[in-house]
Amino acid sequence: MVLVKVEYRDEEEDLISPMSISPQSPAQLCSSDDERLLSPASSPSSLHGKEQDEGSKRSKRSSRSRGPSRSGEVVMKVKKTRRIKANNRERNRMHHLNSALDSLREVLPTLPEDAKLTKIETLRFAHNYIWALSETLRLADQIYDSPSTSPSSLSDSSPSPSISWASTSSPSSSCGSFSPASPSSSTSDIMDYWQPQDHHRSPFVPGRGVFI
DNA sequence: TAGGCCATCTGGTCCT
């Protein structure tokens, strides 16, 4: 997959050659974007066959006077322009979203370094990572706030975390909220969290047996 | 070859 990153400009220039970004763009593989855009409700495959034939017949039959009215052409053109602009905006939006995901990947520890988490893995791992960090802070606070508490007694206290990060299913996968129910969590759990594990792509990859 | 992941297009809906 070759993705050429291109800065998009917003307005009219985008209408000229916006599709030349990704070689595998379905739109680019079509012989004519115009045809796709002129039949917006159809899937790409529906462009071929009956509808097209009908169209060509119609244009032959009424080649001279009764073609699409002038205003009809204008409406089509306006619709087409709007669609192309909307496509460009949507593409930009997704690129921004992907940039944000890349930024997120950069601050997440992965092993090996060049392992790239998928989108869903990135989100899930970030979720667990944040939880683990906050849990670490919480335990540290416990230690320093209560001098009488020895570190050894901490492991016995079995703090109740809000997430089961070590499980193979997402604690929030049901509806996106944290589940109060949780397994035992201790400093050793958190330390386990940081231990590299043998996984195909990354020791922290969710959905591959580590967490979420 | 099937399945996973991804980019893109598209129409609908909501918001400003």
Next chain:
DNA sequence: AGGACCAGATGGCCTA
């Protein structure tokens, strides 16, 4: 009215 956001559809690439 136009833009942002969303979800479904589609097709390409990659890997087991």
